[in-house]
Amino acid sequence: MPDVRIFPDLEGASQEAARLFAAAASEAIADHYRFSVALSGGPTPRRLYQLLAAEPYRSQLPWGQIHFFWGDERYVPANHAESNYRMAKEALLDHISIPVDNIHPMPTDAPEIEQAARVHSAELQIFFDGDICFDLALMGIGDDGHTASLFADDPALTVRDKPVAVARPTSQPTDRLTLTYPIFNRTRRVLFLVSGQEKALVVARVLAGDAAYPCTGIQPTGELIWLLDQAAAASLGEV
Ligand code: 6PG
Numbered sequence: 001m002p003d004v005r006i007f008p009d010l011e012g013a014s015q016e017a018a019r020l021f022a023a024a025a026s027e028a029i030a031d032h033y034r035f036s037v038a039l040s041g042g043p044t045p046r047r048l049y050q051l052l053a054a055e056p057y058r059s060q061l062p063w064g065q066i067h068f069f070w071g072d073e074r075y076v077p078a079n080h081a082e083s084n085y086r087m088a089k090e091a092l093l094d095h096i097s098i099p100v101d102n103i104h105p106m107p108t109d110a111p112e113i114e115q116a117a118r119v120h121s122a123e124l125q126i127f128f129d130g131d132i133c134f135d136l137a138l139m140g141i142g143d144d145g146h147t148a149s150l151f152a153d154d155p156a157l158t159v160r161d162k163p164v165a166v167a168r169p170t171s172q173p174t175d176r177l178t179l180t181y182p183i184f185n186r187t188r189r190v191l192f193l194v195s196g197q198e199k200a201l202v203v204a205r206v207l208a209g210d211a212a213y214p215c216t217g218i219q220p221t222g223e224l225i226w227l228l229d230q231a232a233a234a235s236l237g238e239v
Pocket of ligand 1 (some may be wrong): 140195
């Protein structure tokens with residue numbers, strides 16, 4: 001059973017996520033001199049990113065040894081309103097002193113999305129010297145049970161031989177790039193941050209092991225922690 005922590009509201013859950021981020025960074029840097037994190041998109045993590053961009057984390061964290069990646073990205077320009085990179089840039093990256101080489105967005109400017117997937121796969125292989133293993137993946141869950149851009153009935157779910165896959169979810173306005181299950185499940189620590197009553201039922205079903213939801217397939221060999229606000233935790237134990 002994963003470690004499930006419940007907070008009165010998203011602020012409390014985000015504060016805990018920031019604390020865990022800092023602890024994971026400290027542990028990773030002490031062990032192998034750098035900290036690699038795959039960020040999640042959507043609106044929920046914005047507050048977490050703002051907390052990391054503010055004191056005490058802004059001046060405390062060794063940003064020069066921290067590397068930002070993304071768990072998934074919408075295939076839109078980097079300055080597009082839907083871009084996960086843009087959201088993290090506005091909430092966090094523009095407010096900290098971090099080398100540009102430490103920021104590794106998924107490319108969304110190739111003529112073909114399949115080419116972008118190949119390019120980013122190669123970038124990951126080079127960065128991790130052929131053994132892709134993130135220190136931390138921040139993740140969310142959609143009310144349909146997707147996570148990152150792993151959506152039900154999408155071929156990206158079945159990719160096992162590539163680190164980055166193309167997702168074409170029919171429920172979404174754009175194609176997407178996503179890290180694949182093998183990559184998420186090799187991550188040292190996975191942190192879900194979930195807020196809102198509309199997520200309560202799917203969270204309860206995923207935590208009960210319902211394989212109908214893509215999120216249930218995130219079973220990392222490392223640590224798995226769920227940070228929920230009370231609204232998102234409301235149906236736990238009821239399914
Ligand atoms: C994305 C995200 C996605 C997100 C969920 C939940 O690109 O949309 O990576 O997987 O985590 O859609 O988003 P919210 O928690 O903000 O609703």
